[in-house]
Amino acid sequence: MPELPEVETVARGLDKRVAGDVIDSVWLGEKPEPLKSPANEIVAVLERSRIARVRRVGKHIVVDLERMPRNGKGKAHPHGQWIIHLGMTGRVQVAQPKDELLKHTHAVLKLKSGRELRFVDPRRFGRLAVVRLDAKMPAGFAAPGDEPLLADAGRFIELFRKRKTPIKSALLNQGLLSGVGNIYADESLFRAGIRPRRRASTLTRDDLCRLHAALKEVLNEAIALGGSSVSDYVDADGREGFFQLQHRVYGREGEPCLVCETPIKRIVIAGRSSHYCPHCQR
């Protein structure tokens, strides 16, 4: 499932492949479409726009769009953004028109280069939206929380120290940090030696410092390996990531802890399965 490292991988892959291309036309699937903006608004912002850049913000893919001046001369100017949230099973494909249309394809963008960008999402948890860059929204889309890789230890402590909720829930709260999901929350808590049910406010500054370091470490390692391919995640080129091979607790219920051989436990916190080592994590 796409969390920060997977979305980063997809965004980098898309940027490499489609930056500079122009969106000629847009097809959106039948209702109910997984949209956040009205369909006509999405079409209006995307069509005839040039893709300046594709990047990640939190768990969102942000496609920065430009328009040429009406007379076609002069410099392109920032115009809007296409925001993609992959949800659980969302994928963005770069395809050729002759390529078979996958079931659950909800959007197809025809590009000037002849290729197509396709949004496919069987489970429909993904969302598409557009932002117009204007006086009301000059800076465009912003995630509600801090970027985990940019927040320093002081900021990290400030975000969590007063929360009475379990630290696992706090890590998943996108309003605090944007981009951490179930896998990387569990993996960072294991590396920091902290039980997922511990109330955030009971953690010492040292605990939070260790967690901050562990989270950055695990996210960076995962990005380096192209993310985790569990469920059906693949990147923009259809390649799987390899970080699932590095998982120490996620999905390992009953298997021996890699440090002390105690069986890994699975509990449910806020409706999410949470994996930890009862011996190594306190």
Add this chain to the structure above:
DNA sequence: ACTATTTCCTGGATGC
């Protein structure tokens, strides 16, 4: 202002 719970959605796994 927080926190906890429910809901959305479908494919794959499981059980009888």
Add this chain to the structure above:
DNA sequence: TGCATCCAGGAAATAG
């Protein structure tokens, strides 16, 4: 083999 049921989970909505 076939059908029913359960489960996965990000985030919005709802309830407390």
